[in-house]
Amino acid sequence: MWFSFWRSRDRFSLDEFRFLTDQLMKVQVVNEVNKDFVIEALRSIAELITYGDQHDVAYFEFFMEKQVMGELVRILRISRTVIVSLQLLQTMSIVIQNLKNEHSIYYMFSNEHINHLITYSFDFRNEELLSYYISFLRAISGKLNKNTISLLVKTLNEEVVSFPLYVEAIRFAFHEESMIRTAVRALTLNVYHVGDEAVNKFVASAPHADYFSNLVKFFGEQCISLDKLVVNASKCLGPDTSGSIISSVDEIEDNLYYFSDVISAGIPDIGRLITDLMLKVLIFPSVLPSLRMEVVKDSDTGIGTATSLYLLCCILRIVKIKDLANIVAVALLCDIETFVPKSEAKLNGFMVNHGMSHENQDSENGGFRSDSDGQTLRVLIPNISSSLNGHPEDDIPQPDHGSSHSALWEALLSYITTGDDVQVSGSLSVLATLLQTKELEESMLDALGILPQRKQQKKLLLQALVGEGSAEEQLFSFENMVKDGICSEMDCYLQKLKEQYGLLCVCKEVTVSPRIHRLQVLDALVSLFCRSNISAETLWDGGWLLRQLLPYSEADFNGHHLKLLKDSFHSCTSSILDESKGTWPDLLIVVLCEEWRNCKRTIEASSPRKDPKSMLLPSHKSLSEEPASGESSFTAGERLCEMVKVFVLLRQLHIFSVGKVLPDQPPIHPTVDVMESFRAKRAGIDSLGPKPSVELSLVDAVPCRIAFERGKERHFHFLAISVGSSGWIILADELPLRPSYGVVRVIAPLGGCNPRIDEKHLRWLHLRIRPSSFPCIDAAKHTAHARVKSKALVDGRWTLAFRDEESCKAAFSMIHEELKLLSNEVERRIKPMLDIERTNNTKTA
Numbered sequence: 087m088w089f090s091f092w093r094s095r096d097r098f099s100l101d102e103f104r105f106l107t108d109q110l111m112k113v114q115v116v117n118e119v120n121k122d123f124v125i126e127a128l129r130s131i132a133e134l135i136t137y138g139d140q141h142d143v144a145y146f147e148f149f150m151e152k153q154v155m156g157e158l159v160r161i162l163r164i165s166r167t168v169i170v171s172l173q174l175l176q177t178m179s180i181v182i183q184n185l186k187n188e189h190s191i192y193y194m195f196s197n198e199h200i201n202h203l204i205t206y207s208f209d210f211r212n213e214e215l216l217s218y219y220i221s222f223l224r225a226i227s228g229k230l231n232k233n234t235i236s237l238l239v240k241t242l243n244e245e246v247v248s249f250p251l252y253v254e255a256i257r258f259a260f261h262e263e264s265m266i267r268t269a270v271r272a273l274t275l276n277v278y279h280v281g282d283e284a285v286n287k288f289v290a291s292a293p294h295a296d297y298f299s300n301l302v303k304f305f306g307e308q309c310i311s312l313d314k315l316v317v318n319a320s321k322c323l324g325p326d327t328s329g330s331i332i333s334s335v336d337e338i339e340d341n342l343y344y345f346s347d348v349i350s351a352g353i354p355d356i357g358r359l360i361t362d363l364m365l366k367v368l369i370f371p372s373v374l375p376s377l378r379m380e381v382v383k384d385s386d387t388g389i390g391t392a393t394s395l396y397l398l399c400c401i402l403r404i405v406k407i408k409d410l411a412n413i414v415a416v417a418l419l420c421d422i423e424t425f426v427p428k429s430e431a432k433l434n435g436f437m438v439n440h441g442m443s444h445e446n447q448d449s450e451n452g453g454f455r456s457d458s459d460g461q462t463l464r465v466l467i468p469n470i471s472s473s474l475n476g477h478p479e480d481d482i483p484q485p486d487h488g489s490s491h492s493a494l495w496e497a498l499l500s501y502i503t504t505g506d507d508v509q510v511s512g513s514l515s516v517l518a519t520l521l522q523t524k525e526l527e528e529s530m531l532d533a534l535g536i537l538p539q540r541k542q543q544k545k546l547l548l549q550a551l552v553g554e555g556s557a558e559e560q561l562f563s564f565e566n567m568v569k570d571g572i573c574s575e576m577d578c579y580l581q582k583l584k585e586q587y588g589l590l591c592v593c594k595e596v597t598v599s600p601r602i603h604r605l606q607v608l609d610a611l612v613s614l615f616c617r618s619n620i621s622a623e624t625l626w627d628g629g630w631l632l633r634q635l636l637p638y639s640e641a642d643f644n645g646h647h648l649k650l651l652k653d654s655f656h657s658c659t660s661s662i663l664d665e666s667k668g669t670w671p672d673l674l675i676v677v678l679c680e681e682w683r684n685c686k687r688t689i690e691a692s693s694p695r696k697d698p699k700s701m702l703l704p705s706h707k708s709l710s711e712e713p714a715s716g717e718s719s720f721t722a723g724e725r726l727c728e729m730v731k732v733f734v735l736l737r738q739l740h741i742f743s744v745g746k747v748l749p750d751q752p753p754i755h756p757t758v759d760v761m762e763s764f765r766a767k768r769a770g771i772d773s774l775g776p777k778p779s780v781e782l783s784l785v786d787a788v789p790c791r792i793a794f795e796r797g798k799e800r801h802f803h804f805l806a807i808s809v810g811s812s813g814w815i816i817l818a819d820e821l822p823l824r825p826s827y828g829v830v831r832v833i834a835p836l837g838g839c840n841p842r843i844d845e846k847h848l849r850w851l852h853l854r855i856r857p858s859s860f861p862c863i864d865a866a867k868h869t870a871h872a873r874v875k876s877k878a879l880v881d882g883r884w885t886l887a888f889r890d891e892e893s894c895k896a897a898f899s900m901i902h903e904e905l906k907l908l909s910n911e912v913e914r915r916i917k918p919m920l921d922i923e924r925t926n927n928t929k930t931a
Contacts, residue, residue: 100144103134107152116165124161125173131158132177136184146190155199162203168212175218178203179225191229195237200226204250216258220269223255227276235280239288246288252277256297260304264337271344278351290355298356302363305341309368312338313393316702328703335699338397342404349407361410364401365587369414370425373397378422378497391501392701395512399519399698409582411525415534416579418495419603420591495534495603499610502628507621510614511701514627517607518694521634529575535603538634607635612647615739616654622731627696629689629735633742643743651743655736659920662733666912667905669722669838672812673860674912675754677730678919682752685734690748719838719856719881727860737919753918757810763907765900766807773809776816776830784820784828788897790851790886792817803828804886804897806836808904811911813837815853815901834858834882836908841901848891851898855882 106127116124131154138145149155162174185191194200204223210216226238240248252274259270274297277285288294312334319327345364349357376394389397402411417425498516501509520526521536531537583589614620614628636643665674688695734752741748757773769782776782787803794800802817813836818828834855844850888894 097130098134098137100138100142100148102130103138103145103148106130106134107148107154107157110157110161113161114164116161116167116170118167121165121167121170124165124170128158128161128170128173128177132180135181139185139187139190143187146187146193150193155194155197159199159202162206168209168215171208172215172218175203175215175222179218179222182222182225182229185229191234192237195226195229195234201238201250204254213263216261216266220255220258220266223251224269224273224276226251227255227273230276230280232280232282235277235282235285239285241284244284246284249285249288252285252289253294256294259297260300275344275347275351278348278353278356281352286353286355290353290359295359298359299363299367301341301345302360302367305338306368306372308334308338308341309372309389309393309397312702313389316393317390319703331702332699335396335702339400339404342400345405349405357407358409360405361407361413362586364405364410365413368397369401370417370587370589373401374417374425374494375422377494378425378492392508392512395509395516396698396702399512399515402519402523403698406525408525409579411523412527412530412575412579413582415520415526415530416576416583416591417589418498419493419533419576420583420589421493422497424589424591496606499606502610503613503617507619507624508701510620511624511627511696512698514624514631515694515696515698515701517631518627518634519698521631522693527575530579533576533603535601535605535607536631536635537604604635608632608643608647612650615736616650618657622728622735623696625732625735626685626688627694629685629739630691630694632739633689636742648743651736651740655733655740658729658733658736661729662916662920663913665726665729666916667909668726669719669856670726670860671905671909671912672835672837673723674726674730675811675915677727677860678734678752678754678916681727681730682734682738683750685731685738686748686750689735689738719854720860722838723860733919755915755918757915763808763904765805765904766809769805769807771807771809775809775812776807776814776833778830778833780830781821781824781827782816782818782830784818784826786900787818787828788888788893788900790817790888790893790897792884792886802831804888806897806900806904808836808908808911811908811915813904813908815839815855834884836901836904839901841898843894843898844885849888849894851886851888851894853884853886855884 110124110127113120113124134145135149138149158174158178162171165171165174182191182194185194204226208215208219210219230238238249238251239246255270255273258266259274261267261270274289277289289297312331315327315331315334319331345360349360372389373394376389376391377398398414402414498513501513505513517536520534521531521538528537580591583591611628611632615625662674665671670677737752738748765786768785769787771782782805784803784805787805789801790804791799791801803820805816805818807814807816815834815836816830817832818830820826820828834853835858838854838856840852840854842852844852886894886897888897
């Protein structure tokens with residue numbers, strides 16, 4: 087019989103199909119002797135059924151007539167080898183995936199053979215077998231619709247009581263292999279999107295609803311694992327921490343997108359269930375409390391502040407549930423003790439501070455203060471509004487912090503004013519996410535103080551149109567309208583917090599004055615721009631948020647705000663002037679123009695450019711770090727770029743704050759026609775600067791010697807030249823036939839050369855030679871990878887030997903004279919940017 091199987095036949099014929107079926111029917115047991123035949127027969131049957139489905143209905147008619155499905159199930163029962171089970175599952179997957187004819191698919195699902203294969207007791211200790219099994223289940227789910235799904239379920243009184251495909255699949259939802267988890271999720275989404283009400287009720291009811299509970303718990307475990315990676319990264323415990331964090335973040339976001347896809351299937355019960363689980367299992371017990379205090383967290387269950395800020399952003403950004411977004415917004419306005427039971431807080435060794443005042447703040451400790459015994463920790467939230475707006479011109483009532491507990495919202499704002507770079511970045515990301523969450527009611531944005539001004543005015547206009555007479559004018563005044571709108575929406579969600587989640591929140595401040603939180607947000611942002619220990623990238627995020635809140639008006643800025651911005655700008659101006667005399671004076675204007683355009687584009691963009699996960703990665707150096715002695719030119723260049731970014735932001739914010747249009751180009755004086763120094767003119771150097779192999783006059787040059795290689799000393803003529811805002815050090819060879827003329831051989835930047843006469847050898851002049859360009863001026867290269875690669879650059883070191891001490895001093899003086907000319911020209915050109923008083927009195931075009 088086995089010999090006849092190998093005889094020559096047409097592979098794609100009905101006769102071949104009959105022959106294979108007849109031979110399989112004769113098999114009574116599958117063992118090592120006949121397994122090869124059975125495996126080849128199963129492969130051929132898959133090909134023939136697929137071929138027949140597309141070319142000849144007679145093939146599938148024979149398949150039904152001979153009940154081949156039953157034969158395949160029988161082969162599985164009598165098989166004693168795993169390889170046959172593997173081939174059978176692969177055969178079924180191929181057949182189901184490639185069937186196009188609806189009648190054929192309907193027949194495949196119309197008996198219990200498929201369910202029998204699904205529920206068969208395979209030995210899943212074999213990982214390959216499990217992979218084939220999951221692929222088989224996923225193939226089935228790909229053919230589900232309202233007609234076919236009814237063939238795979240059992241019903242009783244019009245209710246689904248059994249659905250093996252779904253039940254067996256979710257058993258592997260949390261398998262350690264990510265490919266299996268992904269396949270199971272794809273299968274469940276195929277089930278949810280069918281839209282069968284009976285099936286939807288089945289998956290959303292106990293015990294199958296436990297799948298969603300376990301899913302949220304699994305997600306919570308991933309969040310804890312991410313937090314551990316973040317903590318390790320902050321301690322610099324490993325070189326691959328950033329890669330591990332990004333990988334963990336990708337998994338977390340994949341989970342959230344899966345939640346979003348499940349919700350988009352439109353099953354109300356599942357949407358409500360996910361909302362409840364996210365709030366009860368993760369947000370209320372872990373995320374929100376971590377925003378308020380540095381909890382002494384359990385190493386296995388706690389989540390740190392940075393991770394909580396990131397999670398809050400991602401959940402709101404990805405999981406599009408209206409109730410979830412609005413409940414989180416209301417919760418941010420509630421007292422911290424709403425979410426941290428007193429017994430738990432005491433158990434963790436913490437105590438919430440009720441009567442907070444400025445006298446007990448400890449800003450250097452990030453707003454946190456430890457008691458003397460080291461057993462408790464109070465979180466001190468500064469009264470932002472009163473600290474920045476304690477002036478007669480400000481008549482806005484302030485919240486009474488001493489009479490009520492601090493809200494989570496105040497903690498977020500305190501991070502902006504006193505937190506480190508990570509906390510500031512995270513808090514700004516949360517505010518930006520809330521601002522862009524379409525599911526959030528505008529009245530809730532108004533209550534938080536982050537409703538954009540244009541939406542405020544639109545809302546005010548629409549509400550004002552409702553009033554019809556002077557008697558209604560007071561009723562529809564701004565204060566009453568906003569307050570009524572906020573209270574009605576807030577009452578609704580406060581009621582949900584109380585009834586559905588057992589949380590009693592009090593939000594007195596909003597009912598007193600709806601402008602308080604808006605003023606606090608503005609105060610916090612202005613305070614942020616006055617900080618010198620925050621990276622420029624983070625400050626730009628604050629600039630974007632400010633422009634979103636106040637897109638075209640200076641109405642919300644008061645005199646104190648303007649003074650703070652002005653003082654901060656003047657402080658930054660002195661640093662910019664220092665840079666004009668520093669390592670990169672020749673690139674200062676180029677960087678200013680480049681970053682001006684970048685900053686304007688960033689703060690006027692429709693969405694923030696920074697991904698929330700960036701807050702979890704190691705941050706850049708801040709401006710507060712003092713330049714190290716003997717620092718490299720690369721470090722000085724990084725500091726220059728950072729300083730310029732802050733400078734242009736403050737300059738643009740000042741223009742915006744006084745209600746003027748922000749120009750596309752920075753106000754910089756153009757170059758003048760005659761820029762060359764006398765020394766450059768005498769040497770014959772034009773405005774384009776020196777070029778290699780070009781002749782020049784050596785009238786001011788000083789002979790010297792230098793060895794670029796050990797034992798190979800060369801004689802040159804040294805010359806320092808500046809042309810406008812550029813400068814060079816030139817080494818030239820004297821022409822033998824033209825005395826006092828030479829050919830340019832070596833060119834190096836004048837800026838940052840740091841000339842120094844050797845103390846022991848007064849004829850020696852030491853110079854540092856930096857690169858001629860810096861990566862930060864090229865936006866396309868200004869990435870993390872480019873930054874790491876650039877750090878491999880090292881500065882050159884020249885030692886020039888002159889004939890005598892006078893020649894060495896002459897070269898030294900020449901460098902300083904040309905550096906001064908270069909610096910003066912740079913200062914002349916950027917002077918309009920430094921003089922904000924004159925700009926205030928001049929209309930911007």
